Amino acid sequence: MKEQFQLLQRDTVERAALGIRPGNVLVTVRDYNTLSHLKWALERIDTKEQDIVVMSARISQFGAAAYDLATEQIFSDYEQQLFTKAVSIAESFGKKVSLLLVPARDVWSAIVQTESKLESSAVVAGGSSKMTAQEQAFQMGRAWEASQEPKRQFILQVVHPDRKIDTFHIGPHTPSMKTEDVHLVHRLWLNITREPGLDKVHHHDIVTEALTRFAREYAGRDRQDILRDLRKNSGSRIGTRSIGQQTVEPSLQHISPPQSSEEDGDKGKKKDGPASPPVVGPY
Structure with missing residues (x-):
């Protein structure tokens, strides 16, 4: 059963207005079948002390929410299923998460700019079947370099299905030396x-x-x-990687989970038709 969410549309990311504390952890999600990295974060973070923000990026032509679209167009059936699963996982740990849907032209820029506006301490992403963790970090780093000041350094942790963790510093940092x-x-x-x-x-x-x-x-x-x-x-492929698309200022949709899924019952329940995940990039 899908949850019924309250969708609050905003033009910019404002951490304080959303009630999200600085130093939070931003968890990027795309596929509701591959949320083991969210479980990994929930196992390790005390949400009474540190907020977890679950973010999904929707690739759009305009990369902004300044258009008068119907709720069904902005918040798709698949995205409802994705966030329903995320909330269910969080509730299984007895914890709460904040939910964000960010329309953007480029997923990497959206993550970097959202992390900066929310003052996140780390970004947690799932492993990709299309690129290595190092390539994910490379794309994140390129988006960071292309972003506007002020910039915040942060930690990227890529969690693989086997629970192997790859950790990267995004932004200038003391390099490790052999x-x-x-x-x-x-x-x-x-x-x-x-x-x-x-x-x-x-x-x-x-x-x-x-x-x-x-x-x-x-x-x-x-x-x-x-x-x-x-x-x-x-042994690297220097000069063979693309910088990516032009960065744009991400807009934000803050989704408030229902207080209790049991209270709502089947109220407002829609028939679940076939849904395809939006193309939001390999993260």
Whole structure:
């Protein structure tokens, strides 16, 4: 049985107006058959202390809610089933979630901008059958780079069906270094501090000098040599990924779950016809 939701349409995302606390966790959903990542989040988060926001993005031509559409057009039969399942899962944990439907041209931009407006601390997404977790993070990062200031750094956690978790930092962050690279910096520091007048050099001075030289060489005649070495060493497909579509300001629909599914019974129940999931991207 599908829940009967109260649909509140808004033009912009306003966290305080929606009663969502900062530091919340944004859980992206698309398919009501693959919500194991929502269960994962509910198992680990005390919603008395931290809100969980369940978000679905609907890809539209305009990417905005400034059009006078009927509720059935804005909130489709499939989306009702999706949010009904999400609420049911949350209730099985004895917890509540907030529900958001975000019309957008590009799902990645919608997630990034919604996360920023809601002041979320993390985004939790399900694993995709169409792209790896690294590719999901790459697309999220590109959307973050293309978004307008002010920008917020956040954590992306991709939860696979087998409960394997891939965690990524979106936005500038301290990179992780291999042990051998740390040792290399230390060996350079030992050698350089033995030189006359360089006994006060710190490890970070060596890293800064190395990066400055790298940037200068990359901007000069050595660019192609550097790219060739990076391709060889990383095995990545540099230059083969697209940036994605132009970012747009996402509008917001806040869906209030019913207070009790038992009270409503079969009131307002519609016949469930065949429904196809909206194409909202692999997340």
